[in-house]
Amino acid sequence: MPCTDEPHFTAVSAPQSPTHATSSAAGVADPTRFVLVRPSHAGNVGAAARAMKVMGFADLVLVAPRFADVLSQEETVAMASGAADVLTRARIVPSLAEALDGITWACATAMTPRDFGPPTHAPREHFATLAGGPHRVAFVFGPERTGLLNEDVYRCHVCLSIPTAPGYGSLNLAQAVQVLAYEWRQALGGYEVAPRTVEAALADGAALEGLLQHWQQVLQDIGFLDPAAPRKLMPRLHQALNRAQLTQEELHILRGIARAVDKSRR
Structure with a gap:
């Protein structure tokens, strides 16, 4: 068919x-x-x-x-x-x-x-x-x-x-x-060169998604983000983080900051 x-x-x-x-x-x-x-x-x-x-x-x-x-x-x-x-x-x-x-x-x-x-x-x-x-x-x-x-x-x-x-x-x-x-x-060089080596240091899409969800919840909890009128805040943050090309270690730091903000609020 x-x-x-x-x-x-x-x-x-x-x-x-x-x-x-x-x-x-x-x-x-x-x-x-x-x-x-x-x-x-x-x-x-x-x-x-x-x-x-x-x-x-x-x-x-x-x-x-x-x-x-x-x-x-x-x-x-x-x-x-x-x-x-x-x-x-x-x-x-x-x-x-x-x-x-x-x-x-x-x-x-x-x-x-x-x-x-x-x-x-x-x-x-x-x-x-x-x-x-x-x-x-x-x-x-x-x-x-x-x-x-x-x-x-x-x-x-x-x-x-x-x-x-x-x-x-x-x-x-x-x-x-x-x-x-x-x-x-x-x-990539067609089929005439050796394949490139891929490093594993950068944070992947799933880890970045987890960070954004964490931030979104914390920002709502502290009153910075109004879920009824988000005004593209999360897409803008997503693009900013994409441009930053975070490593896994940097991502863990940012999640730690979110946890600290949440703990302080409580």
């Missing part, structure tokens, strides 16, 4: 603890994750797995897909076309926060910048500075019809927008995965 080709990634014109999958190309721990948020078409999931495998990536996570059995549906397997191993290792989680567990740099795919959201870059431009760094990277794709919600984009460090012809910039989900997988593989 053909993959439904609904618009997913509209680009601008040019001016359970996770286990890291093993890259079939390099034979080493894969520092790259592809996250599909609420995908609705089985064919797109299979084609995305194929796009990943052909570029040597294997860590696929689905967030609350429309169909719970999407990884084993006939259309998914058919469109994967030999990438069944990627589907077998893929995981389904209920939230984006869980999908980003272990990730230190999350890249949203979004058409335009969001209020208080992360900066927007073309993939090649951004990958030139990201490749070779210490990060475990995730590429986050939204539902086929609607794209990512603001709250999903706010969790990410950057928005990626693929430069296209001015008159038509609509990419199918699997096409977008293929473009980013190719560009990222090229930024």
Whole structure:
């Protein structure tokens, strides 16, 4: 059956603890994750797995897909076309926060910048500075019809927008995965250099989420944050912390400060 080709990634014109999958190309721990948020078409999931495998990536996570059995549906397997191993290792989680567990740099795919959201870059431009760094990277794709919600984009460090012809910039989900997988593989050096070493010192997305939840509760308790009128305070804090690139030790310090404030208040 053909993959439904609904618009997913509209680009601008040019001016359970996770286990890291093993890259079939390099034979080493894969520092790259592809996250599909609420995908609705089985064919797109299979084609995305194929796009990943052909570029040597294997860590696929689905967030609350429309169909719970999407990884084993006939259309998914058919469109994967030999990438069944990627589907077998893929995981389904209920939230984006869980999908980003272990990730230190999350890249949203979004058409335009969001209020208080992360900066927007073309993939090649951004990958030139990201490749070779210490990060475990995730590429986050939204539902086929609607794209990512603001709250999903706010969790990410950057928005990626693929430069296209001015008159038509609509990419199918699997096409977008293929473009980013190719560009990222090229930024990593293709298949001609040794894979980079990933450091484990930076705080990952799950730890950062825990810190933000802790702060939110304390700020409400001391009257600084009004839950009835939050005025984008938490998304702004989230972006500030993303820019800070906290280490695990720094994150523990900030959580300790929150605990001390709570203790003092009591």
